[in-house]
Amino acid sequence: MTFYRDTLGFEVRNDVGSGTMRWITVGPANQPDTSILLAPPATDPGITDDERRTILKMMAKGTYGWILLGTKDLNATFERVDRSGTEVVQKPTKQPLMGSVTAPSATPRETLSGSRSGTKVYAKRSPGRHLAAPRSRPFKGEVPMPATKKPTRRAASNVFTAEEKAAMKELIKERKASGNKAAAEADCLAKIAEMPPSDRRIAQRLHKLIASNAPQLAPRTWYGMPAYAKDGTVVCFFQSAAKFKARYATLGFTDKANIDDGEMWPTSYGIKTLTVAHEAKIAKLVKKAVS
Numbered sequence: 001m002t003f004y005r006d007t008l009g010f011e012v013r014n015d016v017g018s019g020t021m022r023w024i025t026v027g028p029a030n031q032p033d034t035s036i037l038l039a040p041p042a043t044d045p046g047i048t049d050d051e052r053r054t055i056l057k058m059m060a061k062g063t064y065g066w067i068l069l070g071t072k073d074l075n076a077t078f079e080r081v082d083r084s085g086t087e088v089v090q091k092p093t094k095q096p097l098m099g100s101v102t103a104p105s106a107t108p109r110e111t112l113s114g115s116r117s118g119t120k121v122y123a124k125r126s127p128g129r130h131l132a133a134p135r136s137r138p139f140k141g142e143v144p145m146p147a148t149k150k151p152t153r154r155a156a157s158n159v160f161t162a163e164e165k166a167a168m169k170e171l172i173k174e175r176k177a178s179g180n181k182a183a184a185e186a187d188c189l190a191k192i193a194e195m196p197p198s199d200r201r202i203a204q205r206l207h208k209l210i211a212s213n214a215p216q217l218a219p220r221t222w223y224g225m226p227a228y229a230k231d232g233t234v235v236c237f238f239q240s241a242a243k244f245k246a247r248y249a250t251l252g253f254t255d256k257a258n259i260d261d262g263e264m265w266p267t268s269y270g271i272k273t274l275t276v277a278h279e280a281k282i283a284k285l286v287k288k289a290v291s
Helices: 002-007 049-061 074-083 153-157 162-176 181-194 197-213 276-289
Strands: 011-018 021-027 036-038 090-095 100-103 109-113 129-132 218-222 225-230 233-239 249-253 268-271
Touching (some): 011 162, 162 218, 181 218, 181 225, 197 218, 197 225, 197 233, 197 249, 197 276, 218 233
Antiparallel strands (some): 021 036, 090 109, 100 129, 225 233, 233 249, 249 268
């Protein structure tokens, strides 16, 4: 994220995390419809160990995926990237236009490729307008390039569901909040009051359980969910079944909760109803979380 935000000057659009996973969306400040999703590919739980090792090797060589970015001033961009300490694998070089016609003058295109993350940056320096020239056959020694299709706005908008987008907007509002504890608790209670009756009953009972068994936890919201924080960091939270249209509600704990139990332990609990036995178990968990 440092490379895109601090070196290239992109703005951070979304920063969403859950457990050890994190998804960051960045994009040019003057192009709100263009975004790049940053996510660590080698941590995908759906890949095998062999596939993970292959991905890491390709990332080390800079061959695992690439992206094209344009800049109006190649030299200034290169100097900024170079000063930032980014590893540049190839300095700006001149290459033929490979069939493009430039008006009013046909000047070579200069490219800057490479970064520590394997990103490739291409920049146009021709003063004129670039037009594609159709050709019946390639030039001698030229490797034909496959046709590409520009992604539509609809495809980009389908990356996140409406519920996920709403949660991201809630997080942005929370980060801009004043930090007043009374206001934070009022927001938490308001979110509980908005829930459907079945979720609301569970959330209200959990709120009282946490307040009585871990008074050092301050109520607030987290992605629009009721949450409870210690020294400003969320320790546990309640996700209603209606939040993401799930079959059941969830009581979750972050890695700041001291609920470790050997080498493996649960960090979230599905809840359909709360019994006296369940409440006793939750009270014990919450006390342990802040111990």
